[in-house]
Amino acid sequence: MHELSICQSLLKEVARAIANQSEVQSKAVVTAVDIALGPLSGVDPGQLLRAFELARWGTLAETAVLRIEPVPVTVWCAECETESTVPPNALVCSMCGTWRVSLRSGADLSLRSVTLSDPDGPAPKEGTCPEEKADVY
Amino acid sequence: MCTECGCPFPPGMVKITTAAQKAVNLVAPPHTLELHTSLMRANVETAAHNRAHFAWADVLVINLMSAPGSGKTSLLEATIEALGNRVRIGVIEGDLETENDAARIRAKGVPAVQITTGQACHLDATMIHGALHQLDLSQIDLLFIENVGNLVCPAGFDLGQDANVVLLSVTEGDDKPSKYPVMFRAADLVLLTKADLAPHMDDFSLDRATSNIRRLANDAPVHAVSARRPNSLTQGLTPGLTPWLDWLEGELDRRSFPMEDTP
Numbered sequence: 001m002h003e004l005s006i007c008q009s010l011l012k013e014v015a016r017a018i019a020n021q022s023e024v025q026s027k028a029v030v031t032a033v034d035i036a037l038g039p040l041s042g043v044d045p046g047q048l049l050r051a052f053e054l055a056r057w058g059t060l061a062e063t064a065v066l067r068i069e070p071v072p073v074t075v076w077c078a079e080c081e082t083e084s085t086v087p088p089n090a091l092v093c094s095m096c097g098t099w100r101v102s103l104r105s106g107a108d109l110s111l112r113s114v115t116l117s118d119p120d121g122p123a124p125k126e127g128t129c130p131e132e133k134a135d136v137y
Numbered sequence: 138m139c140t141e142c143g144c145p146f147p148p149g150m151v152k153i154t155t156a157a158q159k160a161v162n163l164v165a166p167p168h169t170l171e172l173h174t175s176l177m178r179a180n181v182e183t184a185a186h187n188r189a190h191f192a193w194a195d196v197l198v199i200n201l202m203s204a205p206g207s208g209k210t211s212l213l214e215a216t217i218e219a220l221g222n223r224v225r226i227g228v229i230e231g232d233l234e235t236e237n238d239a240a241r242i243r244a245k246g247v248p249a250v251q252i253t254t255g256q257a258c259h260l261d262a263t264m265i266h267g268a269l270h271q272l273d274l275s276q277i278d279l280l281f282i283e284n285v286g287n288l289v290c291p292a293g294f295d296l297g298q299d300a301n302v303v304l305l306s307v308t309e310g311d312d313k314p315s316k317y318p319v320m321f322r323a324a325d326l327v328l329l330t331k332a333d334l335a336p337h338m339d340d341f342s343l344d345r346a347t348s349n350i351r352r353l354a355n356d357a358p359v360h361a362v363s364a365r366r367p368n369s370l371t372q373g374l375t376p377g378l379t380p381w382l383d384w385l386e387g388e389l390d391r392r393s394f395p396m397e398d399t400p
Contacts, residue, residue, distance in 0.1 A: 002258055002290040009176045017172050035176070042293040042319035075354060089318040091354035099351045109293075111174045 003047040006109070007055035010035065013111045014061050021116075028116035030061040038071035039088040041109035045070065064115075073106030180294055183262035187269060187297025194274035196227075197392045198282065199385075200296055202320060203304035204313075205286030208330040208364055210238045212304065212381070213281055215364035217245040219382055220279075224389065227277040229268045231260040231285045238283065248272055259290035262297060279389065288317040300325040300388065307331050307341045307361075314349035322353040326384055332361035358384065 014033055021028075033052075037045055045068045052066040072085050077093035083104060084094035092099050175181065191198050201209045210230075217226055228249040230238040239251035250268040252260060265282065272280070282298060284291040303324035305313050308331055314321035321327065327350055329335075329343060347359045360380035 013174050089315040099354050101354050109176045111172050114170045
């Protein structure tokens with residue numbers, strides 16, 4: 001259960017991303033955080049979402065939603081020149097069955113984007129509220 | 138209400154959700170900062186810093202990982218017995234509580250730093266950085282980091298080690314690599330420990346364990362060893378510690394004669 005510490009890293013990266021922005025955006029509110037997550041990262045998406053609910057308190061992302069894009073496990077077989085989508089515990093070529101393959105994706109654990117809104121900006125349109133938890137597992 | 142299973146949130150959680158919705162409703166149409174940052178960035182940077190310390194002091198660093206009770210500390214004790222008179226060994230111990238393991242190592246005359254993580258399920262690079270400054274690295278050739286007994290979390294955290302060694306005892310079952318693929322994929326060497334018990338474990342197959350590791354696209358060597366019967370190879374019984382000690386010697390040699398393109 002290391003998802004809470006992963007969340008703390010995530011929130012540090014969010015703060016860092018915003019700190020790099022211009023002054024105009026310094027008052028902005030984080031509304032969404034998008035990450036890519038593969039099963040071979042060892043991080044559980046459900047646990048991460050629950051941890052985020054707690055970890056976001058008192059941070060710039062206090063009111064943000066966490067959106068997780070699941071990344072499939074894919075391997076590349078140089079012999080068959082084939083990419084296969086595989087389960088995390090069977091990294092073998094779907095054509096020839098060899099385990100001498102290289103991992104193409106599936107160990108991802110990265111911050112893709114941070115969505116900001118400026119509280120002093122124009123009024124929002126009706127119904128622009130994003131889903132509390134969209135596109136999750 | 139929880140969108141995963143429909144269960145109600147605890148009262149505190151409802152408040153957060155309401156506040157979140159309200160704030161989102163109040164703000165302007167969003168704009169997005171595109172980023173591609175690893176969530177492990179801070180840990181990876183600290184691990185690189187640790188690695189620089191170890192390289193500067195010319196220390197080979199081995200991260201030992203396994204489930205609790207697979208025999209990490211016993212392997213270390215036997216390794217110190219076998220190599221301690223030729224190789225200067227140091228140990229960083231990770232456990233949730235107690236100094237027990239560090240005390241066992243110190244009893245063998247080897248410096249050991251105990252990290253007690255409290256509730257944390259793994260060691261991270263920052264903890265190792267704190268510990269390495271409690272050791273005189275100039276007096277150490279081979280540093281073992283005995284990670285918290287756990288086949289899940291430690292796999293994701295680079296500590297600055299040269300190699301990951303994962304232990305799987307023959308009493309645990311040969312399908313562990315399939316159950317914990319992240320950990321066994323990260324292994325540079327897998328030791329099947331307590332091999333002296335293998336004759337009693339007729340459902341554990343070395344071949345099946347190896348095959349399950351290969352199915353993680355991992356060509357790491359797999360060796361059966363016994364810390365309890367370290368010299369049994371000469372008696373023609375179980376493999377003793379020889380394959381492990383040979384592997385360590387190989388890694389130490391490689392460190393002494395680095396390839397030319399190594400910075």
